[in-house]
Amino acid sequence: MANPFLTLRNIDKQYNNEQVLRDIDFEIAEDEFVAIVGMSGGGKSTLLRIIAGLEEPSSGTIKFHEHEPVVRFMFQDDRILPWMSVLENLSFKSRDPKSKTRAVEMLNLVGLSEFADYYPSALSGGQRQRVALARALMARPQLLLLDEPLGALDALTRRKMQQLIMQICHEQHLMAVLVTHDVDEAARMADRVIVIRNGTNRFEEVGAKGRDAAAVSEVSDKLFDEIVNTAY
């Protein structure tokens, strides 16, 4: 790979006697958007935590090439604080007055500038996930780890959020690793889709993003076959 940002080599992970990940081996390039798909319980979230440095692999190496990047997560559960306004949710961690300016900018970026003073209970699920995205962007991350962030949204809101996340990652030169159960989502959003089968990455689909509807559907059918043909 020409410009690797992150390299994972022979990553194994066991919990007690359970082998969750085995021989995970792939690279992520600068500016790449990667999706990880696979059966439930297959170790996708564990892999994200290992990339984030929240969990140590049992063996294998993980290497960021240039420098330790700023990494932020987005989850299905938005984890925004109900007793704070939208703006406060973004800026409360920092005493720097510039943080409020940055929060306003980030709300603008995700299309929520009119909602700065709202409390989370007054927002829709899609708007709350926009707040979660804006909050993740506050620290100027280089890498976004997206653990099924759109799983609880209705189909239309989900499509809009997919577009927003792709657009922001592209404009801000952010790398992203998206874990999703939705093979259409993976085929639509990612430059490359990695299928985790039996704990190992056995299949990579390259060049997913920007395909037309027919091509997305073809890729997602292929991904589905790869996943369900796994002997679990």
Ligand SMILES: Nc1ncnc2c1ncn2[C@@H]1O[C@H](COP(=O)(O)OP(=O)(O)OP(=O)(O)O)[C@@H](O)[C@H]1O
């Ligand atoms: N901290 C832990 N201690 C023990 N076992 C764990 C721990 N975290 C995960 N596991 C086990 O590792 C396996 C993989 O879990 P993980 O959440 O990574 O899978 P997943 O592919 O993200 O699943 P899903 O798609 O359902 O979210 C599961 O069997 C889970 O029970």
